[in-house]
Amino acid sequence: MIGRTRLLVVVLAAFATCLQATTIVPMSVEDLTQASTHVVVAQALESRTEWNADKTIIFTITTFQVSESLKGQAPHTLVVRQMGGRTMHYEQKVAGVRHWQAGDQSVLFLRPSVAGDGSMAVVGLMQGDFRVIQAADQPGESVVSNGVAGVHAYDPSKRSSSEFAGTKMTLNDLRSRVRKAVTQ
Secondary structure, three states: OHHHHHHHHHHHHHHHHHHOOEEEOOOOHHHHHHHOOEEEEEEEEEEEEEEOOOOOOEEEEEEEEEEEEEEOOOOOEEEEEEEOEEOOOOEEOOOOOOOOOOOOEEEEEEEEOOOOOOOEEEOOHHHHEEEEEEOOOOOOOEEEEOOOOOEEEEEOOOOEEEEOOOOEEEHHHHHHHHHHHHHO
């Protein structure tokens, strides 16, 4: 009986871990660019949360100030809508969705959201959200990464998945790849 109980606990623990993960098919920078209507370098100004009409899903709405447009004609400020967030007594988390704090800088690959209210959505969950950070080993150089914990990358050719580490590169390399993909 003890052996079966342990096995059940192990199986349930593995199942619970899978429930907290998101699995994606990785997209290259070029694929993200093609799937986006806008690619911008922007800084988060403020975020707020709201329920959908049925009060079943919480959305986080973040306003960004655009400093550079790499694809599309972006307005000076834009609004990004994402699933998940916290209201007074409730919190909904979506693995693979990162929320922003005021001051966070990102390169965002965007498309119009399904809300139809003029807000935008990040392409490919976290894949279209490259956070910009200052390189510790290269003063004046910024690096970007779209990696986030709790996400698995599925490789169709191998029929297997592994932890998604994301793509990390310099901001200038990302700019170059996006501009090249736009002209193709």
